[in-house]
Amino acid sequence: MAQAQQNGSTSRLAAIFGALWLAATLVVLVHGFRWALFISPKDAEQGNIGRAFYYHVPHSMLSLLFPYINLIASIAYLYLKRSKPAQALIADAWALASAEITVVYATICLITGSLWGRAAWGIWWAWDARMTSMLLLWLLYVAYLMVRRLSSTGQTPTVAAVLSVFAGIDVPIVYMSIRWWRTQHPSPVFFGGSDAGLDPSMAPAFYWNILAWFMWGVFLLGTRFALERRRQAIEQREIQLALSVALDDENSRFPSRPHLPEAGNAF
C-alpha cells in the first residue's frame, strides 16, 4: 500500500515535471522558429532556402546523439538480463524509446536534406558518403524497430540489442564521412578546421533551434520511456494472471500432489 502511494506520488511528480518541461520546450521552439524565419538574415549565396539550415542541421546532429542512448541502454540490457531482469527491462525501455526518436530525427534529416538539395543543387539525392551512411543508419534503426514489433520470441530484446550495437558502429562513420571523403555534401560547419564555422549573424537562430529540438527530443524520449514502462507493467500483470490461473488449475486437478508455488513478481 505504502509502495503504491509512493509510486503514485512519484508518477504525479514526473507528470508535473513533464508538463513544465513541455511548456518550456514549446516556448523555446517558437522562439527558435521566429529567429530562423524572421530575425536571422537571408543567406548571401542561397537566399531564403538557406534557412533550412536551422532545422536540418539540429535534426542531423541530434540523430547522431540519440543512437548513443540506444547503444548504452542495449549494452546495459545485455549485461543485466540474467543477473537483474527488472533493471534490464528498464534499460530495454530506454533502448526502444531512443531508437524511435532516432528514426524520427533521422527521417527528418533525410527528407529536409533532400528537399534542400533539390533547391540548392538541383538534385534530390546523390550516393554521397554522408547521405549513404545516414540512409544506412536510418535503415538499421527501422530494422531494429521492425524486429521489435514483428518478432514474438522471448529473445526479441536480445536480438534487437545486438542489432543496436551494429547500428552504433555506423554513427561515427556518418559523423566522419564528410571529413574522410569530400563528395557532394558540404564540408563540416563545426569542428571542420580553419575554413569551418558559423557566421555570427546565424549563430542565435542555430543555437536556439538546436536547444529547442534537443529539449523536444528529451521530452519525447521521457514520454516514450514512460509509455513503454506502462506497457511492460501491463504485460507483466497479464503473464502473472495467466500463470496464477494455470497453477490454480494444476493444483485443483492434482490435489494430492504438493502444491506448486504462486507466480512471483519479476517486474
Added chain:
Amino acid sequence: MRFDGWNTIEGRHLVFIYAAVILIQGGYFVWVAVQWLKLRAMSPDVETKKSTRPV
C-alpha cells in the same frame, strides 16, 4: 523575412521543409499520446485508484 513566394523552388521547398518537420514531429507526438491513452485505460493504476476510492 521577405518570402520568396510559392512560385520559386526555394520558397516552395522552404515551406515543405518546415512543414515536414512539424508534420513528422507532431505526428509522432500524437501517436505516442494515443498509445498512452489506450494503455491508460487498461493500466493497473486505474484499478488501484478505483478500488481504494472511499465510499
